[in-house]
Amino acid sequence: MALKNRIGNIFSLTSFGESHGPAIGGVIDGMPAGVKIDFEQLKHEMARRRPGQGSVTSSRKELDEVEFLSGIMDGVTLGTPIGFIIRNKDQRPEDYEQLKNVYRPSHADYTFQAKYGLRDYRGGGRASARETAARMVAGALAKQVLEKMDITISAQSTVNVAEVPQGDTCGGVVQCVVSGVPVGLGEPVFGKLSAQLAGAMMSIPAAKGFEIGLGFDFVNHFGSEVLDKFIFKEGRITTSTNFSGGIQGGISNGSDICFKVAFKPVATLMQEVEGIDHDGNTVVIKPKGRHDSCVVPRAIPIVEAMAAIVILDNVLINRASRL
Amino acid sequence: MALKNRIGNIFSLTSFGESHGPAIGGVIDGMPAGVKIDFEQLKHEMARRRPGQGSVTSSRKELDEVEFLSGIMDGVTLGTPIGFIIRNKDQRPEDYEQLKNVYRPSHADYTFQAKYGLRDYRGGGRASARETAARMVAGALAKQVLEKMDITISAQSTVNVAEVPQGDTCGGVVQCVVSGVPVGLGEPVFGKLSAQLAGAMMSIPAAKGFEIGLGFDFVNHFGSEVLDKFIFKEGRITTSTNFSGGIQGGISNGSDICFKVAFKPVATLMQEVEGIDHDGNTVVIKPKGRHDSCVVPRAIPIVEAMAAIVILDNVLINRASRL
Amino acid sequence: MALKNRIGNIFSLTSFGESHGPAIGGVIDGMPAGVKIDFEQLKHEMARRRPGQGSVTSSRKELDEVEFLSGIMDGVTLGTPIGFIIRNKDQRPEDYEQLKNVYRPSHADYTFQAKYGLRDYRGGGRASARETAARMVAGALAKQVLEKMDITISAQSTVNVAEVPQGDTCGGVVQCVVSGVPVGLGEPVFGKLSAQLAGAMMSIPAAKGFEIGLGFDFVNHFGSEVLDKFIFKEGRITTSTNFSGGIQGGISNGSDICFKVAFKPVATLMQEVEGIDHDGNTVVIKPKGRHDSCVVPRAIPIVEAMAAIVILDNVLINRASRL
């Protein structure tokens, strides 16, 4: 279930925060009680998302220090909601003053303004990728629960970022594998695991495509070529191939869940581009601030985080499947 | 919001029904009051999904007669829930007796059995594409509301179905365009319109991929090549290109919403295939019954129906965006 | 969670149906798989709600034959949604023709008309107590699951119905006890078990009050008089009194859950009353049709049904409370 700024049913994240406001944060509700949190591992996860760690990413120094405000006592989860905030530091609102009345191409400036009648124009406001730091926190905690169940999540990029011309940007594809998933996760017909994953992934900023297993490549094959034949191995039923990507009929089949997410190129170029103001006049926008030239390196941990949120939620929901 | 067999927030469908049970059906909740229903148009929509209309689709004669049980009086919606059923006819359960203890490859037999401990093995049960008839009803009604708002939805297939060898199957891609969408639909950050569409489409049986605008092709372009430049035209702001597919930051921008859905080949072949029984023994499954060789022609109206459900729900939610 | 015509989170009922339409019914989603249904017991429960069984209740012969359409195979639940309908029989729409443009006092005629712009005026339409038959079905199935867990629900009336003057009506109080509830049900702070029960009970037609434990009588006691002292008995912690009604801090404490629901008198009198038409003219309404003089005898099984729905939902949700 995703409704406005909330995702998840039993285990859920409700997030908040604009890029250049005082803080971002969220509430993680439904975290099972009794989970010992590894804060060092959390920091490590947060650092993976931080800009400025590669040649193609922004040099903004976001420290992403997470302050937990509730739901954890002596490092152990209480079963109550976990509120947390991350202060926004290193803000340079003056970088954005020129954008106050301007809609940048392929940004959310215009749509936010049209929907709400006003917007926080500083650094993208709510539409900034800054909000994904809150996803990271929930995802990192979910991951720690999943690891205790021997479920692991690992994503990697397929983009070649070395070739981006200076001042331009690129997109890319992140592929993700979830291993150790028990058979039976997913809630047909509208809460199919593949549908939930798709919805979660497509909610990530700049995500424009999702596919599972062979995905769009299925169209190039006949049915007889891509059936996942069952085999009996090590005392249990499995398949010899995994064209389906680990999900059949919307329910996990015990094989690795394999999916890909496509991201469009970063819309903020470090070169002059044309925007429009709200009166319809063309405006030349000069590059300012600090921006990634490719979102994909930072998208990798975010994809993992969203996968962890969805999988943990479904592990908990699935406890109610049988008497 | 999708939770088990429910999709939608303000306008929602809760569906039920196994392929070879007495009936399928659903409850449409949140349909605005005062909508005059065109039942002929509904029949026309239902007929589009019916098998047996093309050389590549099943010859099963599903009449799909929808019986409305509530929520409509004198042809006008009351604002109360619309209950409806479609009787299952032309059932041949004996076709499926051989499958009672067998898991067919790339079907949901095994995952349903593993999740619930039992399953309706006749014709796929709940996992059958039969359930999509209920989606068609909700979608057809939603479409009629949207048409009054000059929002139209049109999908088409890109598969070449002529080439499928006799007894084999194929998948394909359905592309869909939603025109006339007002600026402002979609609820960031988790209820982005693109995320909701992805979740809805990926809940369709056999759907394995979703992309919006350029989608996966974005990876082949630099940012400077795929910015949707704003222009001022006929008194309003629009864009000269539509690489984004009509959605920016998860909110519709007034351009056509363009997306594609990939479907895997039909998993039921009209040739012998190998399955497995629950003891792990390999079983040869002989072709029986009536099955499509390509799901895509029938998927076209289903994609439209799901789009209509999502768009109408968001039209209604968006009424609350401003004071 | 209650949203329009849906109640429940993991175990939920979505209901539909007008009093004099073709049928009422619903979808029960989230019923655990593997539950053997006792249809005789279901019939018995349905009969308890049926009008015409006492001197003070309507003589309308509703047979309330439930037709299950899905989710059950060979008498066992599949884990998939259970669709069901109950045909409306013995309809006499001509009884209601005089009410087409009239708003009866203390009925929902006016509010439905004002909210939706039109209404089904025949027999109360969606506002009729007829819709509670769908609640009975879901409640009866939930009860059967709860009984396997040794949780039992029993309600009784405190009204003295013998004294109602001929042609007049009365209300009453139903008190309900849920026994065998495990410690730990309820989801603070907004999903407290007492809050969920209150919301469920107050959704029953004519319900106007809810209290748990001492309820409103708490105001007549000092704190020192109404503390539920803990005792250690038969190897476990319990309390010597139960002023709280079995719930502390919104979570069940293992004692009996005891609550009461107040119902107003039936608003349809068997004597002339004054209504108003939509132009504001006073209209004399003559008694017609068949109506209960007291809703309470029929409310008893409905209170039990709603309790069963809430308790089962919380049993399932609570499975996710701990790692």
Added chain:
Amino acid sequence: MALKNRIGNIFSLTSFGESHGPAIGGVIDGMPAGVKIDFEQLKHEMARRRPGQGSVTSSRKELDEVEFLSGIMDGVTLGTPIGFIIRNKDQRPEDYEQLKNVYRPSHADYTFQAKYGLRDYRGGGRASARETAARMVAGALAKQVLEKMDITISAQSTVNVAEVPQGDTCGGVVQCVVSGVPVGLGEPVFGKLSAQLAGAMMSIPAAKGFEIGLGFDFVNHFGSEVLDKFIFKEGRITTSTNFSGGIQGGISNGSDICFKVAFKPVATLMQEVEGIDHDGNTVVIKPKGRHDSCVVPRAIPIVEAMAAIVILDNVLINRASRL
């Protein structure tokens, strides 16, 4: 819709926070854009809930300084989620050390421990009335929106607090009137306005009863005595009496919405009481800390806050009732 720590559908509050943790707070999602916030009025509302303002309430000096972190720019709502925190000050955890392994009578100590396997024992943790400060924030903002629509909410107490013996406590009843409510709010059959209000009120700590209109007193009257007769007055339909409390069939009828909430006596006495430890041993608990002798004075603004949340949510939902 209430699910764990979230209440509301379109306008919702997700809250977090333990009494003696670093902070409490919440996320208000779905606040319409363009609302100018009056922060002075908010402070005034917060002060009404603060302990220590009367002879019968706790002397703890909670300053309840609300820090808004998002969703508001230049004092105007953005339509994005409003995150806020209130730091916990004046903590005296040492007051609670003796309670670490003890369950106090009529508190939530035992039920939280039993549900989650551990608990924050300091000051009631999540079960403390401290969490209601977050409700106040959401309620105060909702009130400001409602006031622009000429909807006002006013509660008062009916308890006589002067008579409580020194060291004992009392409960009481809060009655609340919502004026200016338009006809048509409420979403039958499970989202009836009365049901939503009941669920919201019963989620307040120590709430044990709810009634609307005559409530439990309906049982003392015949139907003919308590019909709300329609009259035509000042160009519109209204009623001459308001026994129903402003809601018919779950939908507001334009009259004042009048309801009452019963609260049990504060469970923490300023005298010795007997508790039990987790081994079953009786433990004498000595009074420490600062506590209200009657919760009702502070409950008044909380009842108003919860009413505001429910009413605003329903105002927004109702925008979708008609085409």
